[in-house]
Amino acid sequence: MVIASSLDRSDPWATRVAVALTFEHSVQSFTEDLIEPFFVFLIKDETLGDRSPDVRRGMLRAGTAVIDIHGSKRLAGLLSTFEEHLGGPGPANETGDQIKEAVVILFGRFARHLDASDTRIPSIVDRLVEALKTPAEQVQIAVSDCLVP
Numbered sequence: 122m123v124i125a126s127s128l129d130r131s132d133p134w135a136t137r138v139a140v141a142l143t144f145e146h147s148v149q150s151f152t153e154d155l156i157e158p159f160f161v162f163l164i165k166d167e168t169l170g171d172r173s174p175d176v177r178r179g180m181l182r183a184g185t186a187v188i189d190i191h192g193s194k195r196l197a198g199l200l201s202t203f204e205e206h207l208g209g210p211g212p213a214n215e216t217g218d219q220i221k222e223a224v225v226i227l228f229g230r231f232a233r234h235l236d237a238s239d240t241r242i243p244s245i246v247d248r249l250v251e252a253l254k255t256p257a258e259q260v261q262i263a264v265s266d267c268l269v270p
Contacts, residue, residue, distance in 0.1 A: 134173035141179025148186045156191050157198045160184065160227075164206050169223035170216035181223050185230055193234040200241065203228040207248050225252050225263040 144159075151159070163169050168180050192199060206224050232245050252264050 132173070134171075134176055137171060137173065137176040138179050141176060141183050144183035145179065145186050148183070148190050151187060151191055153191070153194050156187060156195045157202060159187060160199060160202050164202065164220060164224060167216060167220060170220040177219060177223070181226065184223070184227050188227060188230045188234075192231050196231075196234065199231055200245075203231065204244075204248060207252055221252065222263045225249065226266070229263075229266070229268070 163180055163184050169177060169184070171177050171180065188199070203224055207221070207228065228245065229249065232242065235242055235245075246268065249264050249268055253261055
């Protein structure tokens with residue numbers, strides 16, 4: 122059922138960009154118990170696959186800021202969230218590719234919090250190499266950028 126009044130309504134993308142900026146600028150205030158639900162919001166609720174490229178970029182910046190500041194506090198939980206998404210079958214559409222690209226970037230950023238001797242690094246590299254099989258060029262570029270560091 123389509124609501125007639127919603128047909129002519131413009132997309133409130135600017136509001137979603139403002140929300141992303143709010144997240145990005147408030148990451149210092151995030152408590153440890155908010156970190157994993159925030160990434161569920163970004164990944165499973167498909168916020169990283171928003172139809173507006175500005176919103177996608179803003180949410181990715183917010184996620185990156187959270188990882189940079191709080192990533193070391195929730196290593197196990199974030200690692201399982203990222204591996205679960207990258208290891209599972211995602212939707213074979215543009216939104217799925219956009220989310221996978223963002224998760225690869227976040228996963229690579231997250232790996233910087235690990236010591237060089239950490240035994241999880243080979244499995245992370247394997248997971249990133251596995252993501253190279255994704256036919257989307259944007260995902261392959263994101264993986265190659267993450268593998269270098």
